[in-house]
Amino acid sequence: MASAFPPVYSFPPLYTPQPNALIREQQVSTWIDIILQYCKSKDSWCMTFEGSVIDLSTLMIEIATQGIPKERESIFKNNDIQRAVPQSFMEEIWKKLVSDGKAISTDIKTKNSRTFYIFWKNVDSWASLILQWFETTTKLNQVVTVYELTQGDESIGWEFYGMPEPMMIHCLKPLLARNRATLMKDEMGKVVAIKVV
Template sequence: MATTSAFKWPWQYDFPPFFTIQKSLNTKDKQLEAWARLVIDYAQHNKIYSLDIAEATTSELFNNQKLNRRLSTDGVNTVLQYLEQKKLIEFTDNGRTRFHIFWRRPDVWANMIYQWAVENAFLNTPLTLYEITHGDDTTNESFHNLEREILMKALSCLEEQRRAQLMNIGGDNEGVKFV
């Protein structure tokens, strides 16, 4: 998991009770909202698209070393359940050990990618998935280095809207044509 000192932690992160899930339903709901915002903001700042629960549990996200406080494994699971209910994460395996973080929903990524294709005259031009996420034409785009699974979800949204056609160009080369 990427770490950066430039991330601005919310005030709650320096408040020791934040690292203990509260029992009062009203307080707990506000606390989970704050945790959700923190997870999404942290992931967006560090361009994290997916996480392993074991990795997340030991990361600075759930561990404040300055306070010597960490959210328990049960607490992390409670936060993840909340994020899943809000459709901000999606587990990628049956064991629920890895999940995608949607700091932008796939339909939002889809619109950004399609807008880029229109602005750069790529309509009706086959492009590889690599060109979209790693190509020279996308280095200044927010979807540059987007994880493949998230890209595929975004392109599936465009395909459902009949604004893109997914293609198998041969071998490992998958592509898309924007229409």
């Protein structure tokens, strides 16, 4: 797994919280970069608190069948150098990821973990890309389902293809704020479609 990471991933002090505030800040920033780059390279949208990339549909099946989630490889553990990030330091890294808007907690709770949506780009960049999709596909002023936007044939090849629906809705917020988009909900209040003008 270490070959998928930058050389600093094999630097043992990266795994131990450093006491100097400036070094610690850089250390957290390095971990954030590693997480974002890794998720982007794997086309993964979700990660557990422990640093395991997950597929939401697989996780939902495990939860629904009350199966024990299988042991997954963790980004915070490097077996090549026998190092692992302590849980308290993981908490600090996740707190910074969330406060910087690079991750949001999912509503999915497993028995032993929390899960997060990971934003490889900032939300404004995703919103711009989504707007570009609407312009390119000539879908402006048309109602498009969230499924069509995230899983449809016309979205294949776009970076947001396969993005979980709750994450997509979060990425639409800048368009909503600029009055460029309107969300349509079903009778249960779930967002099912969007119209971009």
